[in-house]
Amino acid sequence: MKNYNYIAALLFGGILLFNSCINDLDTVPLDENVITSFTIYEDPAAYRNVLAKIYGGLSLTGQVGPDGDQDVLGIDEGTSSYLRTYWYMQDGTTEMALWIWNDPGIPELQTNSWTPSNEINMGMYSRIFYQITLANEFIRESAPGRLQDRGFNQTQQNEIALYRAEARFLRALSYYHAMDFYRSVPFVTEDDLVGAFLPDQISTQDLFDYIESELLELEDLLVEPLQNVYGRIDKAAVWMLLAKLYLNAEVYIGTAKYTETITYAKKVIDSPYELESNYERLFMADNDQAKGIIFPVVADGINAQTWGGVTMIACSSWASDMNAQAFGINPWGGNRARRQLIEKFPDYSGETDQRAMFFTQDRIMSAEVIAEFSNGFSVMKYKNIDINGIPGSNIEHLDIDFPLFRIADAYLMLAEAVLRGGSGASSSDALAAVNAIRDRAFGDESGRILASELTLEFILDERAREFYWEAYRRTDLVRFGKYTSADYLWEWKGGIYEGRELPNHFNWFPIPASDMAANPNLRQSGY
Template sequence: MYKKFTRTLGMLAMAGGLLSLVSSCTDDLDQIPDYSANAEIVYRDPAQIQQVLARLYATFAISGQSGPSGSPDITGIDEGFSNYLRAYWQLQEITTDEAVLGWNDGNLPSVNTIQWNADNEFIRATYDRIYYEIALCNEFIRQTSDARLSERGITGTEAGNIRTYRAEARFLRALCYWHAVDMFGGGPFATEEATIGSNPEYKTRAEIFAYIDSELKALDAEGAMLAPRAVYARADQGTLWTLMTKLYLNAQVYTGTARYNDAVTYANKVLAAGYTLSPSYANLFLADNDKTAARNEIIFPITFDGTRTKGYGGMTFLVHAAVGRAVTPASAGINGGWGGTRAKQNLPALFTSTTDTRRNLFFTRAQNPNVDTLSAFSSGTLVTKYRNVTSGGVAGSDVEGNFPDTDYPMFRLADVQLMYAEALLRGGTGGTAGSALAQVNAVRARSGASALTSVSLDNILDERGRELFWEGHRRTDLIRFGKYTTGYNWPFKGGVRAGRDVEATRVLFPIPNTDIVANPNLAGHQNPGY
């Protein structure tokens, strides 16, 4: 099946209305865009090539071409729900012990209760977003090879810059394939080498893992990535090493073969790369986190700007959906709350140290601390983690209070410190950044939590919950620790108020039936249990 993307090239900038990319199908990874301005023209101009790269980054933050809504990248679901970051966050958080999204839109309740099927539109939106971004990256990589640059007369410094852009696009593609491996296992696969118009072939989880492994190692060896912290919000060597750490820490789950030594190796690289913990935990999630000391901890953000990245996903969702009842919109720097997200009681229960300032981001006044009703915003603890105010208390740049300036910290140093500690405890060797206990206590000390005298794997899981809650890590963590489907429950897991064990196959989401119908190469490859 061959579906064409069409785009208008007059708006290629990192903004809400970047680029017109309208598609009736986002399943094909090997598509070539149909440009209103010919691709030969675009890719002869280094300035426009940089603008196309900007779109690759912006696809994580925005949902369409006009901003904030009206021209979605993908169809079949409300545009706000289709945003990459919003869709990914929902599957990683509301399917766990950390969060509830209590709206009754479509089949959203079944995501909360881990009772989805292969026709769930929220799972499909996440899947489609991942492969949409992969398709964009494939085309950019295809058009920026050394041979194509030479054909178009691009040489010298400009060619060198574009080689760096191409390395960044390869990283973004690998990041998306990691999301696919983590959430869907095996699936369709294509690179820039695929024949235009062909159906992507199916590859197993282990095969795609091997590709990501080899691609990240190649990027590291080639040295084309920017140095760590060279340019805020662009993928660099530190970002690359962080993804490699994550890949290897979860290798046992993905392939059945542990890679903890490799996880330690690349965590060491990140820990030696000059990142530092923000003195204030809360400042990591405020509207000026790109300007304060928080930026020295953030390894890879998804950037937002209230006047230029307008949409109803991403940080707009994360800030607005948590506001309501006694949490006022003004305190979050916005014009109104959506009354949707709150914490299950399992999350506040992790905070046993009375001196831990991270617990200050929970709001309990007039709330039932227990989630007894999924749809009631009064049911569960409110979370004030993400806000559209600066560290000085000033609201963000959007004067109407709709769209936040707060950047989303997809990767940050504290996460790497905890991954390093975990990999050591799981048997990884070669640690040069101190002991597991020292790294965990460094993270705790920043928030005033009392120091531990010893550390176990259970301590690590709990500390990851305390440090990284609502940052999109929890589902992956619970699966890695063997606590996602059985042996540990939370409200409405499995559809009952007290929670229950669910099928072991729930560690993967289903490949959407729409894609299996569209691509004959996926026939017979649905994930078990669906």
């Protein structure tokens, strides 16, 4: 088991957000043994544990181990994991991956035929707003005035102020995901009155402005890069999210902000974070020791068990004929790559571009039959072993942290923003950034490209090679105008093997039908 130096998730009583109604969290209990927000925040030591619940909400699903007393109802608990639903919607809806199973919601997602009733979409939406609800409560209760009223000393107030800034970042992250998936959504902050009510819907422009303003404030409130304990965010995470926000601004609000992208990507590149020289190590059981992971969603096979997170991603991609247990994995055998991902690499063995990690024995490249696992190459990117080949603590629930943000993204965001006309970096800076990624991928300078080869099309393909199965792809394809377009097709896009053009509203997801029915303040976009 990893010896993590991070706040372990203490799963105290959860807060259920259901159908956009916010539960009353300030009720004084009749039973003095019942803990509510009225009593828990009287203890300065409790703030760390409540913050841990918010961090843990990115991976864990309930109050009891991998399953039991789940946070979000109406969906299988394991499927409801924030990271699991996020991965389904980002990579499972593209050429990155293809399931063989008919679990509720998956067939419609991977054939781009979902509706507002899709179960996984509902799970993602519910997870996002559950996280926001947790964060809002914490931010409200950790306001400076409340800490003073509780008689906390200055040292305690300063510590909790940092926790509060981290909670604000995690809320901004969830609102960013909400905007990326749904554009215009219900909006609630700590300033709203506590109690059940139907939130108003915020415009995409106003939500963008809110996220931006929060992150710009947080830049001065969080610790310097690499100065927080592992698993918690620092200023570099803020810079990464700002760079992502600005890179996609033209999609979200119709205004290009590529110069701002370069500004914040450069801050990350110039920070103490470094590129990990061994790409494979970024996805192993001891990747807490790898360089370049700016914000991980932490995992522990003993203390943080889940059927979501990397457990789902890795176990579903390994099968019994792949010697999976030698890699610390109990294989599910349900998920593999589509042909268009594999064709992005110069070869499939990883002998040239070492990022190509595919199992090809007794497999065919094309996935002509969705329900046949041998149709499509298996992905071996995630391995539950350490750098010395020693398996992780548990083959059922893996020790691999999910690298939600890593510095390689800053390199490629900078290069793309330069090509799109941003200022603050030169064409030679863009080329150097891309070649730094490729030097690591090829192990030498043999993979370097020339200035004439650095195009937006190349960047899109390079992002597929660098970030496959890391939940980047849908956002990238939308930004490049390729997600719904007939210009780029992949197996089973739109529900046919050859692929087909999609209606433009599939560039985002619908607000779930259950929330639309419950809240008359909401308006659906395009569905």
